[in-house]
Amino acid sequence: MDALIRVDGVSQVFGLRGDVVHALDDVNLEIATNEFVTLVGRSGCGKSTLLRLIAGLIPATRGEVSIAGEPVAGPRRDVSIVFQSPALLPWRNVIENVLLPVEVMKLDKRKYRKVATELLELVGLEGFERRKPYELSGGMQQRAALCRSLIQNPKVLLMDEPFAALDALTREELSLELQRIFSEHKTTIVFVTHSITEAVLLADRVAVMTPRPGRIAEIVRVDLARPRSLGEGAHAAELNHATAHLHELLFAPTAPVETDRAAT
Amino acid sequence: MSDIAELEALAAARRRGRTVAADWLLPLLTLVALVGAWWLAKIVFGWEKFIVPSPADVGDALWQNRSLLPRQFWTTLVETLQGFFLAIAVGVPLAVGIAYSRLLERTIYPVLLAVNAVPKVAIAPILVIWFGFGQWPKVVMVFLISFFPIVLSTATGLAATPPELVELARSLSASRSQAFVKVRFPAALPHVFVGLKVAISLAVIGAVIGEFVGASRGLGYIIIASGGNANTSLAFAAIVLLAAMSIGLFYAIVAVERMLIPWARYEGP
Numbered sequence: 095m096d097a098l099i100r101v102d103g104v105s106q107v108f109g110l111r112g113d114v115v116h117a118l119d120d121v122n123l124e125i126a127t128n129e130f131v132t133l134v135g136r137s138g139c140g141k142s143t144l145l146r147l148i149a150g151l152i153p154a155t156r157g158e159v160s161i162a163g164e165p166v167a168g169p170r171r172d173v174s175i176v177f178q179s180p181a182l183l184p185w186r187n188v189i190e191n192v193l194l195p196v197e198v199m200k201l202d203k204r205k206y207r208k209v210a211t212e213l214l215e216l217v218g219l220e221g222f223e224r225r226k227p228y229e230l231s232g233g234m235q236q237r238a239a240l241c242r243s244l245i246q247n248p249k250v251l252l253m254d255e256p257f258a259a260l261d262a263l264t265r266e267e268l269s270l271e272l273q274r275i276f277s278e279h280k281t282t283i284v285f286v287t288h289s290i291t292e293a294v295l296l297a298d299r300v301a302v303m304t305p306r307p308g309r310i311a312e313i314v315r316v317d318l319a320r321p322r323s324l325g326e327g328a329h330a331a332e333l334n335h336a337t338a339h340l341h342e343l344l345f346a347p348t349a350p351v352e353t354d355r356a357a358t
Numbered sequence: 359m360s361d362i363a364e365l366e367a368l369a370a371a372r373r374r375g376r377t378v379a380a381d382w383l384l385p386l387l388t389l390v391a392l393v394g395a396w397w398l399a400k401i402v403f404g405w406e407k408f409i410v411p412s413p414a415d416v417g418d419a420l421w422q423n424r425s426l427l428p429r430q431f432w433t434t435l436v437e438t439l440q441g442f443f444l445a446i447a448v449g450v451p452l453a454v455g456i457a458y459s460r461l462l463e464r465t466i467y468p469v470l471l472a473v474n475a476v477p478k479v480a481i482a483p484i485l486v487i488w489f490g491f492g493q494w495p496k497v498v499m500v501f502l503i504s505f506f507p508i509v510l511s512t513a514t515g516l517a518a519t520p521p522e523l524v525e526l527a528r529s530l531s532a533s534r535s536q537a538f539v540k541v542r543f544p545a546a547l548p549h550v551f552v553g554l555k556v557a558i559s560l561a562v563i564g565a566v567i568g569e570f571v572g573a574s575r576g577l578g579y580i581i582i583a584s585g586g587n588a589n590t591s592l593a594f595a596a597i598v599l600l601a602a603m604s605i606g607l608f609y610a611i612v613a614v615e616r617m618l619i620p621w622a623r624y625e626g627p
Contacts, residue, residue, distance in 0.1 A: 149529060169531045181522040184621035185544050198530045198540070228621050 097124035098282050099148060099250060104157035106143050106308075117143045119307035120157070125282060127249075132285045132297040134340065140308020141286045145252050148284060149175055161250060171199060173250040174243040178258050180235035182227040182242075188214065189223040192241045199246060206245060213241040216275060233264040240272075244279060253285040257292070266324065269295055273321045290344070294336045295322055302343045312343055411591040416598060419591035426580075431599050433576040434565050437493055438607070441500020442561045449505050450550070453512030454538075474506040479567055486572040496568030496576070503564035504557035511553025515546030548622040551615040558611050562604045577603075 106118035117140040125131050133141040146152050147159050150166045150173070159166045161173065174195070182191045189210050196206040214220055217237040227235055236256060243251055257265040269292055276283065287293050293300045300314045316336050322329050393413050399405075400412050407415055420427065455462045478499060485495035519542045527537040569578025577596040584592035615622070 151525065151528060169529045171531065173529075175526075175529045177522050177525065179522045181520075181526045183523070183541065183544070185547075185619065194540070195530050198527075198532045198536055226621060 096126065098127040098129075098162055099123070099125040099284070100158075100160045101144070101148070102158045102160070104144075104147060104154045104159060106140065106147065106152075107155045116307035118147075119309050121308070121310055123301060123310060123313075125284065127282055128280050130276060130283045130285065130296060130298045131301060132287055132293040132299075133301050133303055134287055134290060134293040135303030135308075135344070136288065136305055138308075139303040139305035141303050142254055143308065144303075145175075145254050145284060145286050148250070149173060149252050171246060172248050173252065174246065174248040176236075176239055176243045176251070176253045176256045178255045180227065180232075180239040182235055182238060184227050187224045187226055188219065188230070188238050191227065191238055192245055194242060195246050201246070210241065210245060213244055214238070216278065217241055217271065231264075232260050233268060236260065236268065237271075240275070244275075244281070247281075249282060251281050251283045253283060255286050255288065258287070258289075265289075265292070270321065270323060272296065277320060290337055290340045291324070291333075294333055294340065295324065300336075300340065302340060304344075314339060314343075408588040408590050411594055415591040416594045419589075419595040420598070423592060423595065427577075427595065427599060430575060430577050430580050430596070431603065433493075434562075434569065434578065434600070435603060437496040437568065437576065438500055438561045438565045438603070440493070441497040441564060442504055442558060444497065444501045445505040445508050445557060445561070446554070448501070449508035450512050453509045453516065454543075456509070456513045457516035457542075458534075458538075470506065470509060473502075478503050478564065482567050482571040485568070491572045491574065495572065496565050499568035500561045500564035503567075504561040507553045507556040507560065508550075509553075511549045511551075511556070512546060515549025516542055518549065519545045547619045551611065551619065551622070554611050555608060555615075558607045559604055562600060562607065566600065 101121055101123040104118055104121045105116075108115045108117055121140075121144060123131075123144075133144060135141050143152070147154050148161070148166065150159075150169045153167075161170065182188075183194065186194070189207070192210040192213065193203060193206060196203055196210075211220075211223065214223060217240060219234060219237055219241070222230065222234065222238075227238070230238065240256070257268050260268065273296065285293075285296060294316055297316050300316060302311045302314065303309065304311045314336060316332075318329050318332050322333065324330075324333070396410075397413050400410055411419070452466070456467060457463075481502065482495070482499060485498055489495040489498060523541050523545060524537075527541050532540065565576070566578035566581070569576040570582055573579040577600050580596040581593045584590070584596070
């Protein structure tokens, strides 16, 4: 297996108001091209920190992250992020928001307008191109944000609890859609979540993280055909099995107990 | 489907009706009540006309001076707008400098605070010495008085870019100027408009202060001059016009704000 993303002995320490927070401790992870990996764990286990390291938004205290063989020294054009909030620019309409990366990277906007329209169609936002973000529901805003992150056809898509701010039903709906989009628009995805169900439903592999210091406790492979769903069907038993296993890992008696201070 | 469209139209019409009532009728009623109370007080206490004129006296003064007052109104309006736009032209770039440079923030900001702490009225006579009796001392006074809220609100707005937008710009490797033009400045606009709305009200006051000290034109001059010959009705007429100017300018800014940043009503600064 040829790794696209390689996290090699990474440790991360933050100074926080005089305190030192050990966010990540000797984390090793290899992610293959077109693989879907979810990072799951409690708040403060360093999963968002790990994502930001891969994104090049923060430098690692120790160790190295590399993408396609190149060490990550800063944000890269072939890596894009979806945040927890849609982070759409409220003064731009949907399609202009999707085209923001194209503008910033000074690519041919006319050519990409067609790509943007196709992407909006893919996520079910056709007809909403000229709407402003505040005219859309939270779920639709996050769909638009997803299109923005896919516009430059990134090698790596990083998603930082992208559905966490949505209601439970919208959240499940988007999880199902993300699978469909992933199958039509192949890319490598690293997806941070604190929902075990979401982690299992989406991933090829789930990296279970434990806090203080942040470590990868175990990597669980989910070998199930897509599309998967939470409905009655062939996957219910297997999904339940994997979910139960993750519950045990995260809530094992030996697992560190959540204290009152979260690192993030 | 048509039922729903009909219901929506109905709801929209009702909303519109309520807004018209709230936006126009209520302030108008308040104004009428205040004028009524003023009139009543005058009758009850039997004040002399040269001390407190009645609303009718003021209306009469407005009518009698209908050729004089519009010109004075225009003079004061032009001074106000010149000073106000000067304050925007200097204040906004300065705020950008403060937001982007630690050095400027450390050096200029305290000086600005100190200058703002000086009562502007105290400077008015000095401005006459420096700039003479023409429009310039008034324009400079308007500038001085409206400049600070513009700088303060713009700098605050630029410092308050939502963190997720900052991170978005970073993740796209946007240059500093791209991040400013495409993200930080538009994101700061709701704050900027808070400052502009404060500044425009102050601007009219600035123009009047300037005219009090040394002028031969403008509504401020009319107030001073009519005070001198106990023509209180005319002074009141000038005050009414100043109030109208102030309100008109304020709502002009609100209109521009709604046009430029319609999203602010949904998200708030």
